[in-house]
Amino acid sequence: MFLSLDFESEVPIYQQIRLQVIQGIASRTLAPGESLPSVRQLASEIGVNLHTVNKAYQILRDEGFVVIHRQRGVLIAEHPRPPDLAGYLDDLKSRFAQLVAEAKALGIEPEQIRELFDEASGFRL
Amino acid sequence: MFLSLDFESEVPIYQQIRLQVIQGIASRTLAPGESLPSVRQLASEIGVNLHTVNKAYQILRDEGFVVIHRQRGVLIAEHPRPPDLAGYLDDLKSRFAQLVAEAKALGIEPEQIRELFDEASGFRL
DNA sequence: TATGTGTTATACTTGAAATATAACACGCAA
DNA sequence: TTGCGTGTTATATTTCAAGTATAACACATA
Numbered sequence: 538m539f540l541s542l543d544f545e546s547e548v549p550i551y552q553q554i555r556l557q558v559i560q561g562i563a564s565r566t567l568a569p570g571e572s573l574p575s576v577r578q579l580a581s582e583i584g585v586n587l588h589t590v591n592k593a594y595q596i597l598r599d600e601g602f603v604v605i606h607r608q609r610g611v612l613i614a615e616h617p618r619p620p621d622l623a624g625y626l627d628d629l630k631s632r633f634a635q636l637v638a639e640a641k642a643l644g645i646e647p648e649q650i651r652e653l654f655d656e657a658s659g660f661r662l
Numbered sequence: 663m664f665l666s667l668d669f670e671s672e673v674p675i676y677q678q679i680r681l682q683v684i685q686g687i688a689s690r691t692l693a694p695g696e697s698l699p700s701v702r703q704l705a706s707e708i709g710v711n712l713h714t715v716n717k718a719y720q721i722l723r724d725e726g727f728v729v730i731h732r733q734r735g736v737l738i739a740e741h742p743r744p745p746d747l748a749g750y751l752d753d754l755k756s757r758f759a760q761l762v763a764e765a766k767a768l769g770i771e772p773e774q775i776r777e778l779f780d781e782a783s784g785f786r787l
Numbered sequence: 788t789a790t791g792t793g794t795t796a797t798a799c800t801t802g803a804a805a806t807a808t809a810a811c812a813c814g815c816a817a
Numbered sequence: 818t819t820g821c822g823t824g825t826t827a828t829a830t831t832t833c834a835a836g837t838a839t840a841a842c843a844c845a846t847a
Binding site: 674675676710711712713714717732733734 | 803813814
């Protein structure tokens with residue numbers, strides 16, 4: 538599959554799985570309605586325990602990225618939405634703010650921060 | 663002092679200390695050359711162990727935010743700089759990218775992501 | 788009936804986070 | 818000198834998250 542894990546990383550495995558699924562959705566590598574490997578299948582593929590994969594899937598479900606059917610398995614949501622949109626936007630803003638604060642504290646110029654953001658965004662307005 | 667900790671948070675205490683010192687520098691609440699409380703003093707103030715504060719200070723030093731003198735204590739760096747600027751910028755970009763990917767995957771419109779970033783930045787270009 | 792989903796439960800190991808205590812190295816001031 | 822206040826180092830302990838291991842369950846479908 539499309540996952541590349543770093544077992545030496547300080548980032549938990551279930552978080553790495555979560556992040557890469559999200560990246561897959563954002564980049565349209567994973568299409569709405571598409572099914573993810575079963576917990577046992579993916580666990581076997583990447584050599585981790587069933588519960589580690591399950592934990593990632595549970596979080597992705599709680600966050601609105603996937604839907605889970607007991608038999609059909611785990612599917613990318615048709616229209617992924619955070620359960621609490623306003624709360625999510627607030628949280629996202631504060632996460633942006635923390636990154637920007639850190640960069641400003643390290644003397645990075647506002648223009649450069651903006652440039653970095655634009656490059657990272659992958660879209661031009 | 664200026665710190666407000668959440669002992670129930672999943673974010674480690676030493677990280678909360680680190681984040682708020684960075685915010686203080688970014689907002690100019692903490693000026694270059696200004697001294698931070700000693701590890702024992704701050705630990706006592708907020709009711710945590712000496713080592714917890716020390717860990718936060720060590721990280722801030724490694725990241726270039728503060729300088730530490732054995733007698734003078736911990737001071738905000740005159741010109742905070744990341745030890746590896748290029749590496750830091752790469753890292754910052756990928757952190758922006760992850761936030762943006764997440765927002766895109768949740769159907770947030772690019773314009774709104776940009777707006778959120780601008781609001782969070784606190785500066786207009 | 789058998790298989791493949793996710794789910795739940797229990798127990799275990801490992802390592803990070805945080806605490807507790809003590810001692811050390813160093814410079815400065817009384 | 819002596820004492821104090823810095824940060825630093827060293828050990829040991831507790832708590833909890835992360836991850837593993839195994840087993841069983843509920844459910845739909847082939």
